[in-house]
Amino acid sequence: MKNTLKERVRKKLLQFGRKNKICSILALPALVVSMFFFHAMTYFAGNGKRFSMLTMILCLFVVYSSFSFPMFIAADGREVEWDLADADSSVELAPESDLSLEDMELLADEDVLEGLEDWNEEDPHGMAGVDTYDSSELLASLEGRGSGTERTTEEILEAYESGELVFDANDWRLVLINKQHSIPDDYSFTLGTIVGNLKCDERILDDLSDMLQAAKDEGLTLKVRSPYRPPERQVYLFNDKVNKYMNRGMSYMEAYQLSSRTVTMPGNSEHEIGLALDITCDTFADLEQEFGDTDAGKWMAENSCRFGFIVRYPKGKEYVTGIDYEPWHFRYVGVEAATVITAQGITLEELWEDLENN
Ligand SMILES: [Zn+2]
Structure with missing residues (x-):
């Protein structure tokens, strides 16, 4: 078989x-x-x-x-309680995240990144390669610009209190950009040149020129740096920071959380729409909190509103903005809104809350 x-x-x-x-x-x-x-x-x-x-x-x-x-996780990994009361308002405020002492030290200590090949101690904010100009160069370039403010501070505040002055949510000057509100897809603006490769929204050049002149009249020499930042640069700055923290042994989420406190996330930066300027002075050129204690820093905090600018991330309002105190970062919101915001000691987020409630 x-x-x-x-x-x-x-x-x-x-x-x-x-x-x-x-x-x-x-x-x-x-x-x-x-x-x-x-x-x-x-x-x-x-x-x-x-x-x-x-x-x-x-x-x-x-x-x-x-x-x-990551926004709902504190840097030490604990979950942050989300206040549901805030959910009633259509403006979401950044939750107050508790940084551990260790993270606070990291944030304060710029030497944390020491030893990394691409870390430049002189340039903790990644500003190398960005030209800075002092006010005389800027004013020469902006000659012929200037508007002159129409109403005094008192007049504006009076009009706001009496209800005669009402802010418009569609006003381009008030556009709210923060961690919760990214740049609208259809947002468009025209870039104007301050001087050289320094650019910003063309519509703020007149007020900027007036402000620089007023500061100069007070004997202050302001320096403007990095007003408009193309989105690619914001992406680079953010990723760079995340990578540096990860090189220190942090997880991606921890690095992301910590980075978002010092560098604004791509698509969520006012620098990308040309309405924010980093301003320092000839005697203190670094983007450091100490700038707020200089004569120029104090003058700017008090007077920039007369020209439509506000200190966007004030001290003591970190729980609202989600960003550490930055006395050098100025945002253009127009003279009227800037006057109200500065006089009331509020932030742009809080002005929007009022705006939504009215
Ligand atoms: Zn800035």
């Missing part, structure tokens, strides 16, 4: 098994494993669509959670 292929294979295997005892011990587990894989493979092959959908959903979940989650 002619043996079938199956019987012949079986016979050969048995012979082989008798000669090599060790193989017969391994044969059963090997058979079980190979059968398991065979069935698993055919199952996957038969349900290809289902599994690719599952994988996609998993990927989407990972991507979304890694971008939105």
